[in-house]
Amino acid sequence: MTTTTPLISTQPIPGQFWQWRGEQIYYVTAGESKANRPPLLLIHGFGASTDHWRKNISELSQEFQVWAIDLLGFGRAAKPAWTYSADLWRTQIHDFITEVIGQPVVVAGNSLGGYTALCVAAEHPESVAGTILINSAGPFTSSTHPKEPNIFQKAVGQILTGFLRHPIGNSLLYKFVQRKSFIRNTLKKVYVDQSAVTEQLIDEIYRPSCDRGAPQVFASVFTNQQGEKVDVLLGTMRCPLLMLWGEGDPWIDARSRNEKFREYYPQLQAYYLDAGHCPHDEIPTQVNAIVHNWVKEYCRAVV
Template sequence: MAATTRAPKTWTWKGFKIGYQQQGNAGPAVVLIHGFGATWGHWRKNLPVLGQTCRCYALDLLGFGASDKPKPGAEIDYTFETWGQQVADFCREVAGSPVLLVGNSIGCIVVLQTAVDNPDLVLGVCLINCSLRLLHDRKRSELAWYRRAGAPWLQRTLQIRQLGYFFFRKLAQPNVVRKILLRAYRRPEAVTDELVEMLMEPAGDRGAADVFLAFTSYSQGPLPEDLLPRLSCRALVLWGSEDPWEPIAAGRKFTEFVTVDRFIELAGLGHCPQDEAPEIVNPILQDWLERTSLSLR
């Protein structure tokens, strides 16, 4: 089925406009959460397929995509607790029932935070190439010395307003975004003009640079290993074996948690396999959704 390309719908949360897309009107509810710098459109190849048997929603986190980008600190704090509350309220107000949550990258941390804070609301979670948060204060000691020293310096530099804005403008260029994607993906043919434009468009929104800079300095909050043991539901983990940012060897350690039912290696894929190879990921998600829904009846 063709990818969803319709304009997003709008939901209002705490006075802020939130973008989302929906496919399917029957069956269990599943909510898809994107990664850093992405949008609901990163699920455009998954929505039509999952929507055949589910009420499927893809949500833009506050600060990203078609959602508003209020000023960090002055209007809202961009933390996983904030986004977890946003997702939970969306599930209650829009989905209107307990849900299954699927995340990619930092979206996985949002999914876990939502599930831990709202055990009555989340029936199961799927984590796709979960962010390991390697620049977290508690993780830096594990990095090579040059990364351990360089990351705090870069974070401090980017907090200088003019330098931070300059860096964001240089980063938010089509050729730079394409190079980043070609590193994150292992199938270069998946890095299309459509994908680059989709990720570039929100970068022109008022407040986009402030959100980017706020998150690059966020080295606190939860780690996945803090949240996984606290889940009251079960987790499925998918991992592209060629992810350059979140090494699969570290991801495999998730199997040590009793809340993780299965760990599936996606051979030859990178950081965003749901977009890079939907023909592989969609059947896995469909099977998981069906099995989880049946087990809860």
């Protein structure tokens, strides 16, 4: 009797380390390079890692060479006491494409990873053949007459920032959000399909949070200034753009946010999905099919 390996796998693919600026960066790769198809590079969101793409790598690598990387400060990557920002991760990803992959890629990112992917595509167009944003984060420029936060909102913001910057305050807050029960409850709020919130997924997020330096990364991310505005980035980007939106995401109004993207990049293609903040993990078969068809139709390998 012949057995076949399932295309969707829940097992992480063993990876290796790349030395970047004296720090260890973890990445995985699967599939063979195709002469007529660009590689895919997958970038996780805040608190996640290459493990969050395990259901996508196994299937997409049947047709593409696929890479996934841990952003510095997350997953199995080093967590030095640096200032963490979109500029840092943009440079990390661009250097990885240049030094390791060696050719332009289709860069795909979820949430914070989506914003990082957009930064790379806009500011290093020579490295990107296409961009896929999945419930992407990132700030837009305020309207002409932005609504000023009231005195109470300003005070709360200042207190929280000061709390995070103080070692004891940051330690207390970090210990609270690091708990597996907190991770589980948060995931259940942002996943439509509750069965996708497995103990394996929780462990994959919890494990790196125990690494030395992780609390300082947490504080740095939330206390540093935001990066370049999304509309400014879209104004300089030239490659094909695919937007995937899980409409059940409580953190993002998918329809209105997509229209903001379309205002500055009318040629984008968008899909609205019955999923939450991480549709690539929640409904991987559907996401993989969309990515597969879109890349084959709109993105060409550039060597």
